[in-house]
Amino acid sequence: MTNLNQDLFSRTISLLKQHGIHPRRAYSQNFLINPRLIDWHVQFAELSNTDDVVEIGPGLGVLTEAIAETVQHVTCIEIDSRMVKILQDRLKRFDNVNIVHGDVLKIPISVFKGKKIISNTPYKISSPLLFRILNSQYRLGLFTFQEEFARRLAARPGDSKYGRLSVNVSRLARIKLLRHISRRWFYPKPKVDSILLRVEPNPKFESTLSPMLFSNFIRDLFSYKNKIYKNALKFVLKKWKFNKEEIQVLLKDLPNLEIVVRELSPEELEKQAIILFEKLKDLNYLERIGLSSKEVSSP
Numbered sequence: 121m122t123n124l125n126q127d128l129f130s131r132t133i134s135l136l137k138q139h140g141i142h143p144r145r146a147y148s149q150n151f152l153i154n155p156r157l158i159d160w161h162v163q164f165a166e167l168s169n170t171d172d173v174v175e176i177g178p179g180l181g182v183l184t185e186a187i188a189e190t191v192q193h194v195t196c197i198e199i200d201s202r203m204v205k206i207l208q209d210r211l212k213r214f215d216n217v218n219i220v221h222g223d224v225l226k227i228p229i230s231v232f233k234g235k236k237i238i239s240n241t242p243y244k245i246s247s248p249l250l251f252r253i254l255n256s257q258y259r260l261g262l263f264t265f266q267e268e269f270a271r272r273l274a275a276r277p278g279d280s281k282y283g284r285l286s287v288n289v290s291r292l293a294r295i296k297l298l299r300h301i302s303r304r305w306f307y308p309k310p311k312v313d314s315i316l317l318r319v320e321p322n323p324k325f326e327s328t329l330s331p332m333l334f335s336n337f338i339r340d341l342f343s344y345k346n347k348i349y350k351n352a353l354k355f356v357l358k359k360w361k362f363n364k365e366e367i368q369v370l371l372k373d374l375p376n377l378e379i380v381v382r383e384l385s386p387e388e389l390e391k392q393a394i395i396l397f398e399k400l401k402d403l404n405y406l407e408r409i410g411l412s413s414k415e416v417s418s419p
């Protein structure tokens with residue numbers, strides 16, 4: 121540990137002691153003790169004095185201080201009332217910080233609109249949190265995620281970690297893995313390493329399919345991810361209670377059918393899904409699988 125690390129580490133320990141706080145495992149409280157992480161956040165989020173930031177899970181406010189010094193405004197959302205008290209005290213010299221005591225999964229997503237999001241939060245909420253942000257009108261996100269989850273997010277066809285998560289996320293966002301983060305840079309030390317990654321809305325994204333419909337299709341299709349697409353699709357349609365003759369009609373003239381599911385890119389899967397659901401719509405089959413034609417809008 122460098123001196124600076126040692127310094128942040130001792131300050132963290134003494135702050136916790138001073139307030140009689142034991143980190144709560146239920147909230148996965150692991151506080152950053154390496155100042156390099158603070159610099160990386162400021163640098164990779166390209167923070168400037170015109171930015172409006174939402175910080176999720178500020179904890180003891182180490183990162184919040186650096187953000188508040190740099191940007192126009194910060195809203196931090198913290199679930200633990202003990203942390204909120206510390207934050208109120210520590211950040212009182214700033215007039216551009218708003219501390220919200222609450223659960224980020226319950227706060228209306230309108231708070232993310234136009235904002236840069238910075239988040240180092242419990243791994244167990246990674247997925248719901250990420251999708252809430254992706255469905256908001258956020259500007260940019262800088263997340264610290266468990267390494268395994270981060271690699272699944274960024275995986276492309278052919279990677280062993282490529283799957284439903286990669287496909288569902290990539291239609292909505294661009295993901296860039298930035299830095300590996302050692303578990304030793306937190307106190308208490310978590311069980312795994314993390315990755316700092318940047319997320320931006322996918323400007324090209326446009327679809328005639330609702331996210332729910334697409335993700336349900338991908339869920340069913342990826343149960344057969346090692347099968348040739350055509351065969352996987354047969355299984356999916358069978359699961360959706362279509363009979364042999366109907367399946368034959370539905371599969372007729374579908375292009376690109378000889379590729380293994382896990383080799384299909386998100387863009388190709390989107391294309392295939394649109395073709396399939398247009399067909400289902402034309403044949404009046406949508407209601408049969410519990411969908412209304414609203415879920416497939418006209419191109």
Ligand code: SAH
Nearest residue numbers: 147149150151152177178179199200223224
């Ligand atoms: N970002 C700080 C603290 C990380 S610990 C740092 O890097 O040092 C994770 C923080 O997220 C804790 O302060 C915890 O209380 C908070 N947290 C956990 N679940 C949350 C939720 N659902 N909504 C808001 N904050 C949450």
